Amino acid sequence: MKNQPRPNLLIFMPDQMQAQVTFPGHPCKTPNMDKIKETGVSFHFAYPPMAHCCPARASFMTSLYPSQHGIYNNVSNDQAIHRQLNPGIETFSEKLAENGYQMYYAGKWHVSATETPKSRGWTELYLKEQELDNGNRRKAYREMSCERGKRSRKRGEILRPGWGGYTLYGSSDKSYTELNDYICVHKAISQLDRLQDSEAPWCMYIGPNGPHDPFVIPEKYATMYDPDQIELPPNYYDDLQDKPRIYQRMRKVFSQLSEQEVKESIAHYWGYCTLIDDLFGEVLDALVRNRQMDNTLIVVVSDHGEHAGAHGLYCKGISMFDEGYRVPLILSSPKLVKNPGRVVEQFVTLMDIAPTLIELAEAEPLGKTSGRSLVPFLSGETPDNWRDSIYAQCNGTELYYTSRMVKTKKVKFVYNPTDFDELYDLESDPYEMRNMADLPESEALLKEMYVKMWEHAFQSEDMNMVKYIPVTTGEYGPAIVNGKESTTR
Known part of the structure; x- marks a missing residue:
C-alpha cells in the first residue's frame, strides 16, 4: 500500500x-x-x-x-x-x-x-x-x-x-x-x-x-x-x-x-x-x-x-x-x-x-x-494472533436484560445473569434451537466458555464483575481465569 x-x-x-x-x-x-x-x-x-x-x-x-x-x-x-x-x-x-x-x-x-x-x-x-x-x-x-x-x-x-x-x-x-x-x-x-x-x-x-x-x-x-x-x-x-x-x-x-x-x-x-x-x-x-x-x-x-x-x-x-x-x-x-x-x-x-x-x-x-x-x-494476509472468538455486551434497555456473549466457530455461550445461560453447538445446531447449558455432559464446555467470557471481560474493562452476593449468579466468577474457581454449585 x-x-x-x-x-x-x-x-x-x-x-x-x-x-x-x-x-x-x-x-x-x-x-x-x-x-x-x-x-x-x-x-x-x-x-x-x-x-x-x-x-x-x-x-x-x-x-x-x-x-x-x-x-x-x-x-x-x-x-x-x-x-x-x-x-x-x-x-x-x-x-x-x-x-x-x-x-x-x-x-x-x-x-x-x-x-x-x-x-x-x-x-x-x-x-x-x-x-x-x-x-x-x-x-x-x-x-x-x-x-x-x-x-x-x-x-x-x-x-x-x-x-x-x-x-x-x-x-x-x-x-x-x-x-x-x-x-x-x-x-x-x-x-x-x-x-x-x-x-x-x-x-x-x-x-x-x-x-x-x-x-x-x-x-x-x-x-x-x-x-x-x-x-x-x-x-x-x-x-x-x-x-x-x-x-x-x-x-x-x-x-x-x-x-x-x-x-x-x-x-x-x-x-x-x-x-x-x-x-x-x-x-x-x-x-x-x-x-x-x-x-x-x-x-x-x-x-x-x-x-x-x-x-x-x-x-x-x-x-x-x-x-x-x-x-x-x-x-x-x-x-x-x-x-x-x-x-x-x-x-x-x-x-x-x-x-x-x-x-x-x-x-x-x-x-x-x-x-x-x-x-x-x-492483501490476502491474516494478521498474527488474530481472534478466535467474538465477544458482545448487551446492556439491555436502561436497567433491563443485561447479558454477555462469547462465540467461536463451534460454540456460542450467552451469560444471562437473571435467567438461563445459553450454550449452543453451532456445528450440529446452527440455528441455535437446543440450549445445552444445563445438560450434565456440557459442564466442561460450559466452564471453558465461562473462562473465555471472563478473559474478554477483563480485556474490555467490562463492568459486570460486581461480587455482591445477590448478583453473583454465574456458575463461575472472574477468578476462574486464574484457576481460582468461584462456583455457586
Whole structure:
C-alpha cells in the first residue's frame, strides 16, 4: 500500500441489515452490494460489540467496547444511563480531519446526545435524529386509551394495550424520491459531484435509516417479493422453552402475527433491503460518473442485524441470536484489494473499522483501541494472533436484560445473569434451537466458555464483575481465569 496516494473513504452504513440477506444465493436482491464484492473482500463473520444502534455506532467510531466508551444503550432517551462518550474518548473522524481529510456526514448519528458529527470533525450534509422526551411520552400515555379488546387488529399490526399500536410492515404513501433515505443519499451524492476535481482526500459517511423497522416502504418494494414463495425461518418454530423467559415474553408479543403475516413481513424486510441497495447503486453511479471509483475504498457495513421472524422474534437488542447480531461487511477498492472476490472467514468486529481507516489515511492512531486493522486482509494476509472468538455486551434497555456473549466457530455461550445461560453447538445446531447449558455432559464446555467470557471481560474493562452476593449468579466468577474457581454449585 506504500507509495500510493491516500484513498478516498466512503462508508455506507444501512441500519439493521442482517448479514444473511447479502449471502450468495439468498432470495433477497442486493445486486449493487454483490457488484462491489467482485472488487473487494467480504467478511463472513462480522459482528457489533452490542446489537443496539447507539452502542454499536459508538464502537464503530471509537474502536472500543461499550464498557470503554460509555454508550450503553439509547442516548436519545432523556433518562439514559449515559448520553455521551466518556471524557477523553476520541473517534477516527477527528484523526482523519487532523490529517487533511475532508470529512462529510449524511444520515443517522446516534453516537452522543450532547454532540453532533460536527463536534467530531465532520461537515454535516444531512442529519436526522430523534430525541425521546419522557415528559411528552408520559403525557401521551396519560391521554392514551388502553384499547384491550376494543378493536380488531389490522394486518401487520401488533396490539399493545397501554403501550400504543405498532405496525411492523406495510406500504408507504411516499414515493421513492420522497423518502428520507433518498434525501439523505442524494445530499451525499451532490457533495460527491462537487468533489470531482478535489485534490485533497475525503471521507464520506452515508447512513440511511433503512431497513430498520417498521418495514413501511413504497408499493414497488412492498410487492417485490411474493410471500407465498417465502419459507419461514428454519428456527421459527423454536418454542424457546429452554431459553430465557424474556425471549418467551418477546415471542408472545409477536405471536399475534399469523404465519402468513410473518411471510409478508419478511417480504417487506427484503423489499426494504433491496430499496437500500438501489440507493447504494446510485452512490456507485456517482463515483463512476465523477471518476472517483479507482481511488476510493468503499466500506459497506450495518450497525446490527434483524431477527426478521427467526425464533419468532423481530428487531434486535436483547437476544443474542445470529440473525440480530451478524452484519454484512465489505471492503472494496480496485487498487487496494489483491485477488478480489475473496471471502474472509475470521471473526471481525465493527471496532476493527476505525483502525483500518486510520491506517489507510496514514493518520495518527487512536490512543486506545479494542479493534485491529483489517488492512492485511486486503492483501490476502491474516494478521498474527488474530481472534478466535467474538465477544458482545448487551446492556439491555436502561436497567433491563443485561447479558454477555462469547462465540467461536463451534460454540456460542450467552451469560444471562437473571435467567438461563445459553450454550449452543453451532456445528450440529446452527440455528441455535437446543440450549445445552444445563445438560450434565456440557459442564466442561460450559466452564471453558465461562473462562473465555471472563478473559474478554477483563480485556474490555467490562463492568459486570460486581461480587455482591445477590448478583453473583454465574456458575463461575472472574477468578476462574486464574484457576481460582468461584462456583455457586
